[in-house]
Amino acid sequence: GESVGLHLPTLSVQEGDNSIINCAYSNSASDYFIWYKQESGKGPQFIIDIRSNMDKRQGQRVTVLLNKTVKHLSLQIAATQPGDSAVYFCAEIHYGNNRLAFGKGNQVVVIP
């Protein structure tokens, strides 16, 4: 299928290494943040989320860090695998309007 990742910042990472993807969000009043993974030809797939009253949350091989002072969100992927190759988007929600606002995507390419 067509690539989602044209013109996007690209992170190339060796298989087995850790990946860190960064995102700057826009609304200081956002209540909830989500990381999505999008593979070519598919819709965004939920990875992990975090509420604004937290600064860290861990899942399986993934960790999300939230720094509200500088409106920065990061996704850490441990032991990156070839199946992690995709475009990653952060998204934010304000409970008052209940709509997802997506940030700029980052393409991750895992080198076997």
Added chain:
Amino acid sequence: DAGVTQSPTHLIKTRGQQVTLRCSPKSGHDTVSWYQQALGQGPQFIFQYYEEEERQRGNFPDRFSGHQFPNYSSELNVNALLLGDSALYLCASSSTEHYGYTFGSGTRLTVV
């Protein structure tokens, strides 16, 4: 349990024509949101439907309209198609009880 289903998967239309895209939400979800994703960009919010009414709208012209049916399925209509309407159109469903969004695989619309 089926997730979000969108149809058709691909579509080619001529400038000036009209198009209707369809979405069936995930079982148990009552809210449907539509997004437009241009190549290399993050999804942009078009509008959201709940209880068969448009609840919120993004910055899209009136050429974009929608509908939600009693079974929660939804349609997105675009009139007077422009070349710039070429994009991946994503449907996301959610429940008013929590903020998890599930995306479909999208409809790839090409306007020639």
